Amino acid sequence: MSGPAHPPRPPCLLRWILAFVAVAGAVGLGACGAAAPDREPGTEVIALGAAVYQANCATCHGVSGAGQPNWQSRQADGTLPAPPHDASGHTWHHPDAVLLDIIRRGGEAVYGGAGLRSGMPAFGGQLTAEEIDAVLAYIKTLWGDAEREYQERLPEQ
Numbered sequence: 001m002s003g004p005a006h007p008p009r010p011p012c013l014l015r016w017i018l019a020f021v022a023v024a025g026a027v028g029l030g031a032c033g034a035a036a037p038d039r040e041p042g043t044e045v046i047a048l049g050a051a052v053y054q055a056n057c058a059t060c061h062g063v064s065g066a067g068q069p070n071w072q073s074r075q076a077d078g079t080l081p082a083p084p085h086d087a088s089g090h091t092w093h094h095p096d097a098v099l100l101d102i103i104r105r106g107g108e109a110v111y112g113g114a115g116l117r118s119g120m121p122a123f124g125g126q127l128t129a130e131e132i133d134a135v136l137a138y139i140k141t142l143w144g145d146a147e148r149e150y151q152e153r154l155p156e157q
């Protein structure tokens with residue numbers, strides 16, 4: 001009576017094992033693809049940074065980070081136009097500590113010692129530390145490999 005009930009069980013279990021292996025494999029491959037070079041932030045960090053950038057920075061630095069025209073010439077009010085954040089600018093000439101300080105405290109607090117005027121606002125009061133880190137991680141995606149490698153080797157100061 002109970003004889004024929006058993007044989008279907010092993011194939012069913014086998015299918016579960018195969019399904020589990022397939023899912024685990026897909027998750028493993030996904031994680032592998034997302035984790036590119038050392039210290040590369042996860043894609044959620046980049047997505048957060050992109051949203052913060054478009055909402056707070058793009059009006060001056062440009063939607064794609066191209067900056068404002070004639071960004072190297074001081075204007076009548078003594079300020080410089082917003083520089084590009086892509087490889088054509090000089091954001092990548094500064095170490096993380098300096099860039100984070102500029103974003104938190106603004107251009108005048110960082111550069112204004114000699115009475116220099118700056119149009120870069122301070123974001124430390126409106127963005128969280130996580131958002132500021134994320135926006136910098138996003139800005140780095142606008143650089144090429146050469147700029148990223150150069151910037152990563154700068155001494156932190």
Ligand code: HEC
Nearest residue numbers: 056057060080081082083090091099103107118119120135
């Ligand atoms: C109101 C316009 C404006 C907005 C908005 C703005 N910036 Fe700036 N930013 C500037 C200007 C102008 C400079 C150049 C400052 C100087 O040299 O005096 C600058 C400089 C910088 C620098 C230094 C770049 C370098 O090469 O030295 C960083 C980093 C930066 N901004 C990041 C940001 C981020 C991140 C945001 C958004 C959270 C942002 N900025 C929003 C105008 C702006």
